[in-house]
Amino acid sequence: MRIAVAKEIEVCERRVALIPDIVARLVKQGVEVLVETGAGERAFFSDAAYEAAGAKVISDTTQLWGEADILLKVSPPQEREDGRSEIDLLKEGSVLISFLNPLGNPSVAQRLAERKVTAMSMEMIPRTTRAQSMDALSSQASIAGYKAVLIGAAALPKYFPMLTTAAGTIAPAKVFIMGAGVAGLQAIATARRLGAIVEAFDIRPAVKEEVQSLGAKFVEVKLEEETTAAGGYAKEISEASKQRTQEVVAEHVKNADVVITTAQVPGRKAPVLVTEEMVAQMKPGSVIVDIAAEQGGNCACTDPGKDIVWNGITIIGPINLPSSMPVHASQLYSKNLSSLMQLLIKDKALNVNFADDIVDAACVTHGGEIRNQRVKDALQALSGVAS
Structure with missing residues (x-):
């Protein structure tokens, strides 16, 4: 099981998906963690800190995305300066966990479905007592x-x-x-x-x-x-x-x-x-x-x-x-992701269990299809406007 942490390429994004403390906990659980070079730099977490936590720091973006079973991000996938889309870097069958804005920009969900990626949107985490530790919208809104x-x-x-x-x-x-x-x-x-x-x-x-x-x-x-x-x-x-x-x-x-x-x-x-x-x-x-x-x-x-x-x-x-407060924003978001991954990883293997209400609500795409009806409706409305 390989979890990869991508470096954010959006200009105004300084947060990082996992901080070294959370990486160390995952490594102790037997999970291999890959971190893109400079991923935590703008949040003041050095590559050396990730290496000390047990992560492997990788400079090749294509390699990192291609080897990830679970790819963790903050912002939705972007178009890169070299003309490639981050979505195209994901391997088929992998899992992407990030803010995706699936209701505001459902075309991203459509492209993830076409790539056969299982996409978990942090905006779609249900607001329930059991899901509080995973509620990234709330943790970031507080900041x-x-x-x-x-x-x-x-x-x-x-x-x-x-x-x-x-x-x-x-x-x-x-x-x-x-x-x-x-x-x-x-x-x-x-x-x-x-x-x-x-x-x-x-x-x-x-x-x-x-x-x-x-x-x-x-x-x-x-x-x-x-x-x-x-x-x-x-x-x-x-x-x-x-x-x-x-x-x-x-x-x-x-x-x-x-x-x-x-x-x-x-x-x-x-x-x-x-x-x-x-x-x-x-x-x-x-x-x-x-x-x-x-x-x-x-x-x-x-x-x-x-x-x-x-x-x-x-x-x-x-x-x-x-x-604008990347240290604590990353710390809270990292904890949100860590809590969600506890539901997705069982015995060091990926287990996307749709019988779990949190997983079911957060999962936007799976098996080449968009699963969430609200996202389907948003995509249909977008298609209607475009036509």
Whole structure:
């Protein structure tokens, strides 16, 4: 059984799929681990550290991918500078475990199926108690929520905490967090630790107690429709409900010094929660940090990957926030992968058991076919648009 760790080639990706500590545990279990030269370099894990952990460091990318029974990555397979696709480097019958964005880019799943690769998508891990240790979306979202607050605090031309000085009293900053999932809850906790007054909004009323337990005020909007999808994620709501939501949150956006938006719907464009009209009502010097920028943004003024100033308001649309903290992001992701592989490796051999609900949910392609119905639907919708 050979597990290979690929070097990420996406420009903004600094994470690595396995850190040396996890490699050492796998080696002790009798698994052979191959690591591509420089795979951990941008996350500050040296080739020497991997060798000390028992891994074999390989400089030949084609060899590494071709020998892997299980290939581990962070980002979805990319097109290489030499014109080859990483998918074409995988041997038939091998297993790829990575973030794959199968609902947003189902064509990748189609190509993996054609290559007869068993692809496990980390986005598709079910949100259940048993799968918590494998839930990479949550582990990485927590980092994004934390970092978003630090970015907002650095950009705000004010203090976050209340200060009493000889020169007078400084009022605390007001932070409004939109979306109380994992990223939002971590943002609440971080902003509160920095001394801000925090309000939070989410269309799911069930998160009210979690928000309040962290010391924030919950802004509630009563809607007539169901707002929670399978797995506890927020569900896309009707246009009427979106309008009602915007009317309620507008006043809170107006009064905030920092707004952090985190609302995302898997496989869909991020809902617009902050309109241009809302931004126009904010105080000069206020800041918006839009975590959902990669999916189009929750703010109508967001420019993904850029910091802009719009009518005196700084709007930040960061891309891949977890990658900006590669040491701990890699540590958490590595643990997620390790936990998943415990289900896939039995007696040092690969065992893809679809009777296991986690394996069944996470497996996107197998045996030359796309297994997941949601991915099939997304691919069909993409084909319809293309035609």
